Amino acid sequence: MNLEAIYNANKEQTLYGRYITNKHIEPLLERLKDVFEVSTEGVSVQQKPIYGIKAGNGNVRIFIWSQMHGNESTTTKAIFDLLNFLKNGDETARVFLDYFTLFILPIVNPDGAELYTRANANEVDLNRDSVNLSQPESVLLRKCFEAFKPHYCFNMHDQRTIFGVGNDPKPATVSFLAPAYNNERDINDVRQKAINVIADMNKTLQNYIPGQVGRFDDSFNINCIGDMFQSLNVPTILFEAGHYENDYEREQTRKFIFFALFSGFKSINENVLVENKIEEYFDIPQNKIVFYDLIYKKVKINYENKEKFTNFASQYREVLFDNSVIFRAFISEIGNLEGKHGHAEIDCNGAEFTSQNGSDFPEIDEKADFLIGKSRKFVNGQEI
Known part of the structure; x- marks a missing residue:
């Protein structure tokens, strides 16, 4: 399967660079209404709409959210590339839409997106608010999780250019984490599923960015949304879009996030997750600040x-x-x-x-x- 050709045919050309806000995605949401269910799930601190997109009618539910940190927009671009692929309806897209129901929050933190800040308008890091639920955006995210009852969660972020992987470091262009669900960082059946998907995504990415996939530290922090959802028995995967050579606009990295999403769906669809891929997962080198x-x-x-x-x-x-x-x-x-x-x-x-x-x-x-x-x-x- 030619992922390069699939991506090039479906890249959303109107989204470019690092600054992505509601104003950039709203015209795209209007177009998607003809094919998928587009909703307003709630509002931010500053009363900006937080949009939801539901695609597919399959039995396996995947909850995806991006830009809970407002200045982390690469994965938002990749999500709209993916939605174009699903909308354009080739055979694989139809298979995915029949097998999965996707519920996507493309910009969880629209205030932070507009201000280009990590935190929301109240200067709270939403990814440290999963226990207190002190912010309307955090409450909305949890309500969507509880209402949708996902089988998998994809938690989409960007990481800084400071991270590298390997002994002769290369940039950490894409990094993953199957978050811990307890302080002991045990591996149960739930975390095992996340680990297996990551192992398959990494296998795909090694064909394109060999040695440039990293693994985040899995120290447990219940205040982080991924750790919380993993502890609530839903396999959760952290995606981190990082640096690729001379790609400060993250236009190459968005492609690799698309490849990861595509291969992750394929892995779940083909039900290879009964295997134990713990060794493959921990063979992914841990990110280092280098x-x-x-x-x-x-x-x-x-x-x-x-x-x-x-x-x-x-x-x-x-x-x-x-x-x-x-x-x-x-x-x-x-x-x-x-x-x-x-x-x-x-x-x-x-x-x-x-x-x-x-x-x-x-x-x-x-x-x-x-x-x-x-x-x-x-x-x-x-x-x-």
Whole structure:
């Protein structure tokens, strides 16, 4: 099966980049009303609608939600790519729609999406609110869960560019977790099902991004929604969309999330989940914080009136500007940087550092605008 061709035929072209809000998806929801059931399930703190989409009429129910963190939009794009595939109705799409009923909340946190923040309008992290249920969005998510009575839950997120996998680290382009359901991190039949689906999704992704699939730490936290739903005996899978080389808009990563969703559905549909794939799951390397966006090597600085050679790193901060997300580089660490890697690494060949204000020493949290030597000018972390 040619997943590349399937994805290319169904990619939702109107969704692009990191800034995805209700305004971007509402025209798409209007189109989907002709095929699927589209509803308004409730409202956010700021009274923005939280939409639901029900697709399929099968006996196996899968509950999917995205953007409970408002600035984590990659999986939302992939969900609409998937809905286009299901709507376009080829043989596999018909099989899925006959076997599954999907209930999707594409943007759980529309206030955070519009503000491009992780938290909601009350500055609460919805993924730490599964016990208190202090926020209307958290209450809505739980009510949908209880009403739909899913057989599986897919909890969709983005992860930062700092994560890598493997001993010779590659970026963690996609990561998964079958959350623990207790402090002992035991594996029961419920968690086993989530583990088996992840093992199959990883097997598919290794054909496209070998060595770039990670596994999140499974320490138990009942305040997290995935841990809560796993403890309520519903197999729950955390999806994390991460960095792919030069893909800060996450347009390549959305494709791999689509591949993961497709292969996950296929795995459940073909009922291969009776197998024990614990070993395959734990063979997926655990995420490690090992990356900076930019590392500058062998640069001369003046430290306490002494010349020395060192390395330093810059990291992008995502800033909402004029309804678009821009990436601003700030100096984040200075020193040997042993064990750290850059998504881009620049050899400064021992030339001298000079900041924009004339300092000969990089300062943490300064904008990454500087000179290396007399002729190499860097603006926003990049050489121009």
